[in-house]
Amino acid sequence: MSVEDKIIAIVAEQAFLEPKDVKPTATLEELGIDSMTLVECIFAIEETFDVQVPFNANDPEASQFDISTIQTIVHAVEGLIAAQKA
């Protein structure tokens, strides 16, 4: 499973959707992910990839972690994985 597949699986589970219905271009809002569900997604991402996601619910935009779409989350997680290995 690629990073993207894993993230789609995490988000789909939290959003009560089928993975096939979670498109990479989808925003969290479109998927019905509210702030508490987002915190649960971030936790699942950290547990799955063994990374530390810099995310503060008080100001998601200021966090150095772009949650605009599934795609941006995938890029950000790939970055964290690469940084972890470096």
Next chain:
Amino acid sequence: MNRVVITGQGTINALGRNVPDTLTAMSNGVCGIGSLKFDNADRLNIQIGGQIKGYAAQDHFNRSEISLYDPFTQFAVIAAQEAITQSGLNFSEEELADHTGVVLGTAGGGLQTQDQNYRAVYEAGKNRVHPFVVPRLMNNAAASHISMIHGLRGPGFTVASACASSNHAMGQAYHMIRSGMTQVMLTGGSESMLCFGGIKAWEGLRVMSPDGCRPFCMTRNGMVQGEGAAVFVFEEYNHAKARGADILAEVIGFAMTSDADDIVTPNKRGAASAISRALRDAGVNADDLGYINAHGTATTVNDRTECAAIREALGAAADKVMVSSTKAMHGHLIGGTGGVELLAVIAALKDGMIAPTINHRTPDPDCDLDVVPNTARQAKVKVAISNAFAFGGLNAVLALKTP
């Protein structure tokens, strides 16, 4: 209905080991928040808090007391002693002791005792724990020990409503004296959540600030925890008057509401209706209100929702009222926070000292009230309220006036 006055106050928190030191720190805008010092603090992402620096249980209690008192009990016992001493009440009078009770608030209770003993059995693999783990960790331990130490035989219990615990507790004490059930109540709250498990759990929610508590400030990025206790002597007015007691303030109203909405996100309607109902219960108008000690946690959702709720409840009067959050100085004491914050309310009424909202750098247009930024102010205030809006959507607002 009986009138209820406050004739004693006591505290220990990050700003001071007693009331005078705490109020001096508040009037000077001192920040009591610093690096957390306890086992495994290096494994935390959030490493700051309002810890009582240099606190050592053995400076206050003997060995057998320490074996029974979790820090949350220790803090409450210390605060209660100061409050009782100031009140001048003598509980060796049987009649008085029979009609004096204790109602305290806490959210975590003996959390440090749980943390230590979970380590012992799970981490260290021990198969035996100290015999007093249960009486030490139970949420009512602090209230019970205050009752036992001072021989108070009236109603005693503990209220848990997360961040509103102290206000709910003081509201119960107020109602008991108001209705004639008791003459005197020891009330307030206590919390000692500053341990590895306590902070680790909060980290999970992603609402904690790694660098400071900045309520109502555009740059805020979350809450910071504190620890400690504040306990007050609530007394029936005629009883206090007859013995010539020094009256610090009068409690004139109390209201509780529930958001019935979300387990963590606050709701404007619930908060606004708690404020409005507290003023109505007190029989005062929005124009009479001079100061609000805000819940002001410095999370984005709390601060914006609270400011909107104040505007909704007060209307045009919201532009004249001073609103400050002292959490920037002492941290968020969770179940004990309403206690420490009532000290600021009483100081505003009694001494005209309006405690500031420190760490305020940039105004937030969504929090456009007079938040008393950075510097304490001298002002005459006749009526003040204290807000507490808890996780779980439980709101509790107390209204006080000058004696």
